[in-house]
Amino acid sequence: MKYILPKQDLNALLERWSAEYAVLAPQKSGAYAEFLPYTPRSELCLEEPHNTRYPPKALFFPQSEAILQYKRTTGQLESISAVAQKRVIFGIRPCDAKAVSLLDTVFAEGDNQDPFWQARRAETLLIGLGCHAPCATCFCTSAESGPFHTDGLDALLTDLGEIYLVELLSERAASLFDALAPASSILQENAQAVQSAAECALPKAFELDGLKGKLDRVFDQDIWAQLAQSCLGCGICTFLCPTCFCFDLVDEAQRDTRVRNWDTCMFRVYSLEASAHNPRPTRKERTRQRLMHKYSYWWEHADKLGCTGCGRCVRYCPVGLDIRAMIRTAGAYENEVLHAN
Amino acid sequence: MPINTSTRNPYQPTPMRVLRAYYESTDRSLKTLELSFENHADRQAFFRKFNPGQFCQLSVFGKGESPLGVASAAWEGDFVRFTIQRMGSVTKALHELKPGDTLGMRGPLGNGFPLSEWKGKNLVIIGGGCAFSTLYALTKHLQYPQNRPDYAQLVVIYGARSSGLCMYKQDIQSWYQREDMEVHQAIDVPEESWDHHVGYVPDVVRQIAPSPDNAVAIVCGPPIMTKFTLPALVSLGFPAEAIFTSLEKRMKCGLGKCGRCNIGSKYICKDGPVFSLAELNALPADI
Numbered sequence: 001m002k003y004i005l006p007k008q009d010l011n012a013l014l015e016r017w018s019a020e021y022a023v024l025a026p027q028k029s030g031a032y033a034e035f036l037p038y039t040p041r042s043e044l045c046l047e048e049p050h051n052t053r054y055p056p057k058a059l060f061f062p063q064s065e066a067i068l069q070y071k072r073t074t075g076q077l078e079s080i081s082a083v084a085q086k087r088v089i090f091g092i093r094p095c096d097a098k099a100v101s102l103l104d105t106v107f108a109e110g111d112n113q114d115p116f117w118q119a120r121r122a123e124t125l126l127i128g129l130g131c132h133a134p135c136a137t138c139f140c141t142s143a144e145s146g147p148f149h150t151d152g153l154d155a156l157l158t159d160l161g162e163i164y165l166v167e168l169l170s171e172r173a174a175s176l177f178d179a180l181a182p183a184s185s186i187l188q189e190n191a192q193a194v195q196s197a198a199e200c201a202l203p204k205a206f207e208l209d210g211l212k213g214k215l216d217r218v219f220d221q222d223i224w225a226q227l228a229q230s231c232l233g234c235g236i237c238t239f240l241c242p243t244c245f246c247f248d249l250v251d252e253a254q255r256d257t258r259v260r261n262w263d264t265c266m267f268r269v270y271s272l273e274a275s276a277h278n279p280r281p282t283r284k285e286r287t288r289q290r291l292m293h294k295y296s297y298w299w300e301h302a303d304k305l306g307c308t309g310c311g312r313c314v315r316y317c318p319v320g321l322d323i324r325a326m327i328r329t330a331g332a333y334e335n336e337v338l339h340a341n
Numbered sequence: 342m343p344i345n346t347s348t349r350n351p352y353q354p355t356p357m358r359v360l361r362a363y364y365e366s367t368d369r370s371l372k373t374l375e376l377s378f379e380n381h382a383d384r385q386a387f388f389r390k391f392n393p394g395q396f397c398q399l400s401v402f403g404k405g406e407s408p409l410g411v412a413s414a415a416w417e418g419d420f421v422r423f424t425i426q427r428m429g430s431v432t433k434a435l436h437e438l439k440p441g442d443t444l445g446m447r448g449p450l451g452n453g454f455p456l457s458e459w460k461g462k463n464l465v466i467i468g469g470g471c472a473f474s475t476l477y478a479l480t481k482h483l484q485y486p487q488n489r490p491d492y493a494q495l496v497v498i499y500g501a502r503s504s505g506l507c508m509y510k511q512d513i514q515s516w517y518q519r520e521d522m523e524v525h526q527a528i529d530v531p532e533e534s535w536d537h538h539v540g541y542v543p544d545v546v547r548q549i550a551p552s553p554d555n556a557v558a559i560v561c562g563p564p565i566m567t568k569f570t571l572p573a574l575v576s577l578g579f580p581a582e583a584i585f586t587s588l589e590k591r592m593k594c595g596l597g598k599c600g601r602c603n604i605g606s607k608y609i610c611k612d613g614p615v616f617s618l619a620e621l622n623a624l625p626a627d628i
Binding site: 070071074079113245247256292 | 349351352353354356404405428429443444445564589591593597599601603605625626628
């Protein structure tokens, strides 16, 4: 079902939701937009062409989270129960919603499901805002996503100037929009045109077809050293990545708590073993792991690409490394060098 | 999306108590802990899942967790044995534990040895250093009277740098009297009153030259030993499908979530730690 939401009615709608849900929406925080609790005084950042800097995965998988409490003196354990409040995340971009559904394959499927992830996931509705004006760092259409893709979303909004067109995608989101007027077929066609125009505006960043095989075949080539040459190893690409999920478990002895913290394969200590052996001793191996994990190993783990083309790693890399160019170079290396020999 | 919010916390260890603690090596770098369960239900859950070759995460609260291979077989009793090399802050804290002290344990984790696939075969068990601990669990499992008839010949080759570093001394000494197995021990350099092999494990394997006929070889040791032992077995005629090894990696969750032990399509903690050489050959060289 598709509905009309006049932009002037948005605040009233969010306020109505606030009675039942904790509503989170993108708002200015310092120089960047961030998902923060909605209040009637909130100034929403919905007109900005790009997503928040801090990835919304943090709303399900916080950067630092207590997972266990213990009493060192008695050895007594206290489990931290995974409880979550009912939430609506409003204004999430399709690339980030897709990333959340990708992370379900890590935290919510198979054996040993993660109760902290699942509790939040079960109680949260994702209301997406499509990207009618994608920015230069976006490459979702090359990465199995798109500016109006609906993976992981309960509803998707298309900005049509004075109004949003709301596309309802799940049963559980129906009550959120039940007071809205249905959209006419002309408006639906307008939305279709906006969506197609946005998709067409995104150039192809790389050819995904056959890419996995190409990367697998250059695994032991020197190309990775070249790609990693200017990398500082700061790890910001992985911390801001909406699909990176590596974590560390650390005992914070002062407060008798075991904590799960985001971690990054771009750090030397990440894979350093007690014997001093390090399977990924230089930035060459670490850069290779980051790219191969997303563009090759994810296919084998979950039959999905581990990147949604959100562009954060491109936008925030302090030395301007561009994953699109790195992937193109590695793929082309296979054609040019391996086939030439 | 199917969601079960009552999922138990997989990061929560089960409470354990130190039953016995003793040094294995004369230099006190290796210590064995035998742990008993505080709760009957935890003990039952553990032994329902346990298979030699699996590992556990041992917790010293306030220090952290460390992944360690289980060094006992289920039939030995209601305890779990670990032999721990003192390396960092967690293993140092584990070494300081005394009988009666409490600690946490998560596990058993990982796949363990594919014992049912090996039925009817000759087994060649090759270990070096403290990595022999999981092979000790395997050997103990095979020695159990009800398990032993399932397998044909059993050969154990175990090397250590010196006699002082040889683990499970008394028990292994008693294996020489057994008629159902063959034991070879080796140390790297000659010592007075050492009447077993002298030399590195790959050389000892070549010298003993176990037959590859209807056999599988299981290799656990430091990376340098494994690196040279695998080709020695290949040259003896063992196919890659009949050579098994157990990998170690830095691990945190042990559940295939924290990402740390990822090699290509596999997570060592969840898909391993036991792999055949054929499986390893198919993985990227990221070890």
